[in-house]
Amino acid sequence: MQDPIYLKPETLDRALDYLTEYPQATLWAGGTDLIVHLEHKKLKVSGIIDLTSIPELRFIEDCGDKVRIGALTTIYEIQTSPVIKKEFAFLAQAALVLASWQIRTLATIGGNIVTAAPSAETGCPLILLDGNIIVQSKNGERKIPTNQFFKGPGKCDLAPGEIVKEIELEKLPHGYQTIYQKERLRRSMDIALANAACVLNLDGDKCQEVRIGLGAVAPVPMRAVKTEAVLNGQVMSDELVEKAAQTAASECKPITDIRATADYRRDLIYALVKRQLTALWKAGAE
Amino acid sequence: MKIPISLTVNGDKYDVMVSPLSKLVDVLRDDLLITGPKKGCAEGECGACTVIMDGKPVSSCLVLAPQADGKEITTIEGLEREDGTLDPIQEEFMNSAAIQCGYCSPGMMIMSKALLMVNPHPTEEEVRDALSGNLCRCTGYQQIVDAVMAAAEKERGGE
Numbered sequence: 081m082q083d084p085i086y087l088k089p090e091t092l093d094r095a096l097d098y099l100t101e102y103p104q105a106t107l108w109a110g111g112t113d114l115i116v117h118l119e120h121k122k123l124k125v126s127g128i129i130d131l132t133s134i135p136e137l138r139f140i141e142d143c144g145d146k147v148r149i150g151a152l153t154t155i156y157e158i159q160t161s162p163v164i165k166k167e168f169a170f171l172a173q174a175a176l177v178l179a180s181w182q183i184r185t186l187a188t189i190g191g192n193i194v195t196a197a198p199s200a201e202t203g204c205p206l207i208l209l210d211g212n213i214i215v216q217s218k219n220g221e222r223k224i225p226t227n228q229f230f231k232g233p234g235k236c237d238l239a240p241g242e243i244v245k246e247i248e249l250e251k252l253p254h255g256y257q258t259i260y261q262k263e264r265l266r267r268s269m270d271i272a273l274a275n276a277a278c279v280l281n282l283d284g285d286k287c288q289e290v291r292i293g294l295g296a297v298a299p300v301p302m303r304a305v306k307t308e309a310v311l312n313g314q315v316m317s318d319e320l321v322e323k324a325a326q327t328a329a330s331e332c333k334p335i336t337d338i339r340a341t342a343d344y345r346r347d348l349i350y351a352l353v354k355r356q357l358t359a360l361w362k363a364g365a366e
Numbered sequence: 367m368k369i370p371i372s373l374t375v376n377g378d379k380y381d382v383m384v385s386p387l388s389k390l391v392d393v394l395r396d397d398l399l400i401t402g403p404k405k406g407c408a409e410g411e412c413g414a415c416t417v418i419m420d421g422k423p424v425s426s427c428l429v430l431a432p433q434a435d436g437k438e439i440t441t442i443e444g445l446e447r448e449d450g451t452l453d454p455i456q457e458e459f460m461n462s463a464a465i466q467c468g469y470c471s472p473g474m475m476i477m478s479k480a481l482l483m484v485n486p487h488p489t490e491e492e493v494r495d496a497l498s499g500n501l502c503r504c505t506g507y508q509q510i511v512d513a514v515m516a517a518a519e520k521e522r523g524g525e
């Protein structure tokens with residue numbers, strides 16, 4: 081086998097030049113998905129454009145009403161960032177349960193969203209936040225709302241010649257709480273059987289606004305709109321939470337695969353939604 | 367086409383020619399003959415190849431060799447102090463009988479080192495979390511966790 085060409089640009093511009101010159105080359109970030117594909121012989125590499133030496137793509141910046149996250153920011157950096165912990169606690173929680181520490185050091189948020197696994201850890205938090213995935217090509221910049229980026233298992237809204245540059249996220253208004261949880265068979269190194277994220281704003285016991293995201297139970301991380309409709313404007317109660325959890329279990333669209341059956345995944349979603357709503361409701365009432 | 371990289375491993379600088387798709391674990395083991403890091407699964411699942419790169423733990427099977435250019439790597443061989451005394455982690459792994467076949471041990475000890483570097487006072491839960499990406503198929507994990515707790519205690523005592 082001929083060795084692929086290896087390119088290590090230090091600016092985004094340079095990376096885009098290389099991508100124009102070698103359109104077949106693979107964009108390489110942490111490599112934690114790519115090497116697995118390579119080992120399973122599901123990937124042929126004719127060229128590598130290593131993005132890990134581009135400092136302008138690796139940052140977390142608090143810009144007042146927004147937070148910007150560079151695509152090459154690692155999952156470990158997200159897990160430990162004071163800004164992320166403060167503004168989007170559930171994104172830090174999701175980062176903390178992605179793979180293992182020795183993978184989180186390498187894995188990037190850009191790689192996580194481009195891989196577009198239905199179970200992707202950062203998927204649910206991102207689709208619940210207002211913001212954009214910003215991609216760059218030789219023709220300029222394109223902003224894709226976070227809830228429109230995922231297109232199917234392994235598919236996202238990224239065209240040839242484009243590189244994910246950053247994720248910009250609007251901060252949540254004061255008083256909004258968030259939570260992320262995942263169900264898996266092992267403590268580490270296991271992708272989710274199901275995961276869920278929730279954003280809740282309460283006024284006393286009244287649900288002013290709720291956003292619920294469900295992962296690994298549809299082709300893309302999905303927004304549970306019917307469940308949200310059950311809750312919005314209502315006074316929280318055990319009965320309401322029960323009804324919401326049942327609605328979530330029925331509106332998700334899981335499949336049976338090697339990890340779990342569709343029915344079991346529905347049961348997990350029921351449990352996750354119930355647990356999350358109860359936790360945020362009780363915390364909010366304190 | 368092979369490309370030149372230079373990296374520092376356990377304080378020694380090496381210049382090597384590598385294929386772009388070769389992995390750090392293979393360069394360490396096959397080119398530099400530093401065989402502490404073990405190659406278990408080759409896809410990030412088992413933790414046996416864990417090394418510390420620029421102060422942070424990584425699975426060396428998931429790092430392309432060219433990505434290690436200019437980096438500082440610590441393997442189990444580098445835990446021993448210059449005067450030949452062992453790191454408290456190594457001593458406590460022996461004292462607690464945390465080693466049976468030994469295959470996972472270099473990865474376990476390096477991961478423990480990475481933890482104690484950022485968190486010198488871990489709880490047992492934090493130790494279990496940190497080591498949750500390292501598989502052991504012999505001893506079970508209790509002795510390993512005991513060893514790390516004892517090493518942390520010892521390092522604190524020496525402060």
Ligand SMILES: Cc1cc2nc3c(=O)[nH]c(=O)nc-3n(C[C@H](O)[C@H](O)[C@H](O)COP(=O)(O)OP(=O)(O)OC[C@H]3O[C@@H](n4cnc5c(N)ncnc54)[C@H](O)[C@@H]3O)c2cc1C
Nearest residue numbers: 109110111112113114179187188190191192194201244410
């Ligand atoms: C053992 C193991 C356990 C895992 N567990 C989990 C888990 O629990 N949860 C989870 O969500 N994931 C898990 N993963 C998957 C993986 O670690 C994550 O998806 C990770 O975030 C991928 O990031 P990366 O930087 O390593 O991506 P890479 O492997 O470098 O790239 C992934 C894809 O994204 C593309 N890409 C990367 N960056 C860009 C960019 N800036 N612009 C355009 N394209 C880009 C690449 O070309 C490639 O197609 C696991 C992986 C392993 C090996």
